[in-house]
Amino acid sequence: MASSGSFPLTPSAPAAALRQQLHMDGFVIIRQILSTSELEPLRAAAARTTTLARAGNWPHIRTHLLHPDLPDAGVFAQSYFSDALLDIVKALLSSSPSEGGRGECKDDDLVMELYNMLVRPDAPFELRWHRDDVPWTATVEEEVRRLDAAEHAHAQWNLALCDGDASLVVVRGSHRRARTGAERTAEPYQAVLDQQNEGEQITVRLDAGDAVFYDNNIVHRGVYDCRQERLSLHGTVGHRAGSAARARNVLQHGVGEWVDRCDFTSCLDGDERIKERAERMRHRLVKLGRESGNVGFSLEG
Ligand SMILES: O=C(O)CCC(=O)C(=O)O
DSSP states (O other): OBOSOSSOBOTTSOHHHHHHHHHHHSEEEESOSSOHHHHHHHHHHHHHHHHHHHTTOOTTTTTOTTOTTSTTHHHHHHHHTOHHHHHHHHHHHOBOGGGTSOBOOOGGGEEEEEEEEEEOOSSOEEOOSBOSSSOTTOOHHHHHHHHHHOOOOEEEEEEESSSOBOOEEEETTGGGSOOOHHHHHSOTTOSSSOGGGGGGEEEOOBOTTOEEEEOTTSOEEEEEOTTSOOEEEEEEEEETTSOHHHHHHHHHTTGGGTGGGOOHHHHSOSOHHHHHHHHHHHHHHHHHHHHTOOOSOOOOO
8 A cells, every 4th residue: 555645745836736636646735834833823723622622512523613602713714714725725726728627716716615623533443435425335327427527616625733644545546437346345444445456545644734635536534543643624615616505515514503603804813815805705605505595594695
């Protein structure tokens, strides 16, 4: 089994190179998105939030880090709406005419979505092999149809705040093809999914400040070591050209119950541009959600 991505990139890599790698491999590792000074407050907030959740005082930890009642929501918002992350998101959600796409992705195309934390479990734990948006039971035809129809209108990442995050296991390139026969008949928790394709099975290794952006339809699983500290931020940001169904899905994760109480103008420090960007991304989520029907929230858009 291979142990890391082939070509880790830096935040300054050209946008087209980032997109090309995401398209080919289904994931792209970017080293040192955050500097030590950006990392420290975030890691402290993540540690406080984890303590809160482990003590049973924060029921929403799996739901959202931007929840207005979370004491450190402002610290998490500072990272979610930062240039460091969103410059990469915009690079990944852009597509040049030769790539057949939507053109350059700008701030005003971005939609707020999910922001969760992935932490060390108290006991060894594994997630089975899966694709996020295509059921494992899909036939080959259905799998091909669903993969071809995927919108690619959101970006998704894990950003490690501690060294030694090695929980995400992916099969390189599997977001572009149906499963092999061996992959279809493998056991749900099989260590090597397909012996013939073993070289393409990658354990993504991240140190503090590194991020992996990945296609959620890549064949993947989570394998967790309860002795290894893990504080990783898992985020998604949408493109407004995406279907309203996605916004509906995000809002149905519980976000619709509190998104109207967020006020990023007061919970974010400093830069007015970032505050405005955050509020506009929040409003776009609400608007898309409204257009998709009743998602159980009431707010002035
Ligand atoms: O913990 C991880 O990095 C993987 C999580 C995962 O497989 C998922 O959220 O679908």
